Amino acid sequence: MANDLDRFDRAILDVLAVEGRLPVADLARRIGLTKSPTQARLRRLEAAGTIRGYRAVIDPIRLGRDHVAFVEVKLADTREAALAAFNAAILAVPEIEECHLIAGAFDYLLKVRTASMSAYRAVLAEKISVLPHVHQTSTYVAMQAVKDGGVAAR
Incomplete structure (x- = not known):
């Protein structure tokens, strides 16, 4: 189109x-x-599906969810069934705002939003690390959003 x-x-x-x-x-x-x-x-x-929908853009800071971490995920298995299992499971984790399959040194890049570092640690330990086929994760904490969701951040 x-x-x-x-x-x-x-x-x-x-x-x-x-x-x-x-x-x-x-x-x-x-x-x-x-x-x-x-x-x-x-x-x-x-x-035609070019416009997929409309939504409100919510300020996560006003909701107390201002801690953002980007997580590289390496899987132990990258065959199609393993990717499908990971993809399905990731949808059930509300703290994960974005999940992208990456061509590179790791398999997935996640954007995770929580209230604090301790809340993030709990999400990492109890939700992300136990996802199907997760072998290793690396976390990068964002200090400031300059542009978020296609819009300049405040």
């Missing part, structure tokens, strides 16, 4: 990536179209 996107579609996506709750009339004005064609394009982008 990327090749099917014209400048108006790309403008819609650029605006919505920053301001997802923008009314269609305001979106139309910002991209230089009228409301009806903008709404039709928006529906098409949603139906």
